[in-house]
Amino acid sequence: KYEKIWLTFGMASLVIFLLVIGFAAFWKGTHPQSHIETIDPQNVEAHEAFKPENLGLREVADGKYTVNLVASAFNYDFGTDADGKAVKRIRVPKGSTVLFQVTTKDVVHGFQVAGTNVNMMVEPGHVSRLETVMKNAGEFTVVCNEYCGVGHHQMFAIVEVY
Numbered sequence: 001k002y003e004k005i006w007l008t009f010g011m012a013s014l015v016i017f018l019l020v021i022g023f024a025a026f027w028k029g030t031h032p033q034s035h036i037e038t039i040d041p042q043n044v045e046a047h048e049a050f051k052p053e054n055l056g057l058r059e060v061a062d063g064k065y066t067v068n069l070v071a072s073a074f075n076y077d078f079g080t081d082a083d084g085k086a087v088k089r090i091r092v093p094k095g096s097t098v099l100f101q102v103t104t105k106d107v108v109h110g111f112q113v114a115g116t117n118v119n120m121m122v123e124p125g126h127v128s129r130l131e132t133v134m135k136n137a138g139e140f141t142v143v144c145n146e147y148c149g150v151g152h153h154q155m156f157a158i159v160e161v162y
């Protein structure tokens with residue numbers, strides 16, 4: 001007799017848990033961290049954000065910026081400047097909101113802007129995104145914090161907040 005009570009209790013709990021998860025997932029749009037946009041690592045240019053002309057820094061609204069870049073062994077590709085030179089320095093005014101969108105063509109890389117809260121893992125086949133407010137002025141070094149091969153330490157760039 002007690003078994004029946006416990007069985008009912010168990011089933012009821014299960015139903016409640018499932019309802020809670022379903023509610024969170026479908027109603028509130030809660031997803032695990034792994035629920036990020038996918039991309040073909042062999043053809044990142046097919047993605048609007050990673051077309052060569054869309055790489056690097058752009059102001060999308062007043063005080064709002066987007067930085068698109070492609071990581072690969074052993075480089076961060078922020079596109080090129082007016083002289084055709086590879087961009088290695090991003091400059092944004094203090095207090096601006098910056099959305100970083102990063103992907104990788106080959107292996108797992110890191111994208112950490114040392115001294116800020118920007119620290120992402122960049123995985124092939126996925127788009128990593130992080131938006132932050134640049135509260136402090138200064139020069140912040142971008143480093144790869146996932147070991148990616150012999151040139152791992154060469155992956156670097158500068159984010160300057162002025």
Ligand code: CUA
Binds near residue numbers: 147
């Ligand atoms: Cu890229 Cu370490």
